[in-house]
Amino acid sequence: MxxxxxxxxxxxxxxxxxxxxxxxxxxxxxxxxxxxxxxxxxxxxxxxxxxxxxxxxxxxxxxxxxxxxxxxxxxxxxxxxxxxxxxxxxxxxxxxxxxxxxxxxxxxxxxxxxxxxxxxxxxxxxxxxxxxxxxxxxxYTTVNAxxxxxxAVVIITAALIVLQSLGYSISGVLAFGGVGGIAVGFAAKDLLANFFGGMIVHLDRPFKVGDWVRSPDRNIEGTVEHIGWRVTTIRTFDQRPLYVPNAAFTTISVENPSRMHNRRIYETIGIRYADMSEMATIVSEIRSMLENHEEIDTGQTLIVNFVAFNNSSLDIMVYAFTKTTQWVRYHEIKQDVLLKISEIIESHDAEVAFPTRTLHLPDGIQVSSPEARESEGRAAPSQNQTAEKAESAGQAK
Structure with a gap:
């Protein structure tokens, strides 16, 4: 034609x-x-x-x-x-x-x-x-995987078709790949471990891009930026990139705070022993304040109780959960709660305790102040002055 x-x-x-x-x-x-x-x-x-x-x-x-x-x-x-x-x-x-x-x-x-x-x-x-x-x-993580x-499937298939077009036998190539794959598997076992670790991360999805993760087993904490087939990139809170091999995620525990439903406020607040009579009222008002606080999730566990006679204080446990999970907003709410607790304590003429000690002395022993000792020193002549006066009187005679 x-x-x-x-x-x-x-x-x-x-x-x-x-x-x-x-x-x-x-x-x-x-x-x-x-x-x-x-x-x-x-x-x-x-x-x-x-x-x-x-x-x-x-x-x-x-x-x-x-x-x-x-x-x-x-x-x-x-x-x-x-x-x-x-x-x-x-x-x-x-x-x-x-x-x-x-x-x-x-x-x-x-x-x-x-x-x-x-x-x-x-x-x-x-x-x-x-x-x-x-x-x-x-x-995004699933779609990306x-x-x-x-x-990979498209490229590998295209490569095999190209080899067939160039006159190479695909069956021979596959056979060679099967034999060579054993040698490659032993030589690159760490690489394969990272590959399968990445596959497990993509399938199980313990975290995704953008999540805040940390591991109690390793010094790993930050925001996930990229999940690759070999390493996962995590941006730490001091803005440094941390590259974690995917094989590590098959052997360590990973905590994902980004998926929490609430954030917890857990504080122990102590008041003085002198304010024991106001304890029940203070505890009741703190509990009422938390129950009526618009940012506290009352559907979660809420505890306000007098829990211990401590060395220098009477301890009150405050245990509640905020509705928000945002880190910055959580601290704003926690600050507001602590300030309101302080106002409740002050409204009853009570005070937050700090470490103190009481020293008990036997009867008959008095401790004078420095001012009293100084005034007594001016009023009574010293023994040296009395001896000098007596010596001068003897010489005059």
């Missing part, structure tokens, strides 16, 4: 008798490349126009499909145009380099399909996690 078309065009140009064969080939190749560029330009603008039209519909997946197809379609048009131009050049020049035209076209077509699928996966990922496009957006796995 190609030869017939080329012969027809060649005879038509040859009838004019103004161009040599080399010029005729150059003109045909130029026309084909120009036509390819024109078709690619028109296809790109056509798909853009269809995208703008479909943007007005409620279906999001047609927009994603068109956006994923636009650039690969342009590439496919160029592949076809260059292939036919190379076929023309090969027909007249018989150069060895053009014998690979069909193989290049096959590999290019595989790349177009792979590129389209990768772009479609990326668009689907954006749609599924977007709160603006989905009424109930999916968890599925998209990574899908990309």
């Amino acid at each position: 190609v030869e017939e078309l080329l012969g027809l065009v060649n005879r038509w140009i040859e009838g004019f008798g103004v161009l040599s064969q080399g010029w005729r080939v150059g003109v045909m190749i130029f026309v084909m490349v120009f036509a390819t560029a024109l078709v690619a330009y028109l296809m790109s603008h056509l798909i853009r126009a269809i995208e703008r039209k479909f943007d007005k519909t409620r279906n999001l997946w047609d927009d994603a499909l068109l956006h994923a197809l636009r650039k690969p379609v342009v590439l496919f048009v160029w592949l076809q145009g260059v292939y036919w131009a190379a076929e023309v050049a090969h027909h007249y020049s018989k150069a060895e380099v053009f014998r690979a035209n069909r193989t290049v076209l096959e590999l290019g077509f595989i790349w177009v399909v792979v590129w389209t699928l990768l772009r479609l996966i990326k668009q689907a990922e954006k749609i599924l996690v977007s709160p603006l496009k989905m009424k109930r957006p999916m968890d 599925v998209s990574k796995l899908s990309r």
Whole structure:
């Protein structure tokens, strides 16, 4: 078919008798490349126009499909145009380099399909996690894990098809991979442990990107920034990145404070022993204040009780939960609660206790103040002064 078309065009140009064969080939190749560029330009603008039209519909997946197809379609048009131009050049020049035209076209077509699928996966990922496009957006960590796995499947499948197109036996490659996989498994066991650890994190989802996590077993605490297949990136509270191998999460305990329902206020407040008579009233008013506080969750455990005779104080336990889980807001509420407890204690002429000691002395022993000792020293002459006066009197006699 190609030869017939080329012969027809060649005879038509040859009838004019103004161009040599080399010029005729150059003109045909130029026309084909120009036509390819024109078709690619028109296809790109056509798909853009269809995208703008479909943007007005409620279906999001047609927009994603068109956006994923636009650039690969342009590439496919160029592949076809260059292939036919190379076929023309090969027909007249018989150069060895053009014998690979069909193989290049096959590999290019595989790349177009792979590129389209990768772009479609990326668009689907954006749609599924977007709160603006989905009424109930999916968890970013889960979607990210599925998209990574899908990309890996597409790339591995494409690589096997490319090997088959180049003349390699896929069965031999798979057999070699099975034997080599054993050696690689022993050599890269830590890498594989991290990979499967990342898979477990993606499947079990003990945390997701944006969660505040910490481990009582390790010095790990911060906000999760990225969950990879080898390491998880955690931004510590002093803004330093911490890279934790995923294998660690299979052997340590991980606490996720971001998923708590409430934050706890747990304080022990002591008043003086002298205020024992006001204890019952103070406890009752503190409990009433917490029950009526708008930021305290009364549906959770709430305890206010006199719990202990301490060394220097009578201890009151205050145990309650706030409605908020935000760290900054929690401390504002806790400050308000403690200030109101202080006001309740002061309203009963009581005081918050601090460490003190009482010293009991036997009867008959008195402790005078420094001022009293100083005044007694001025009133009574010292023994030295009395001796001096007696000595001076004897000498006078």
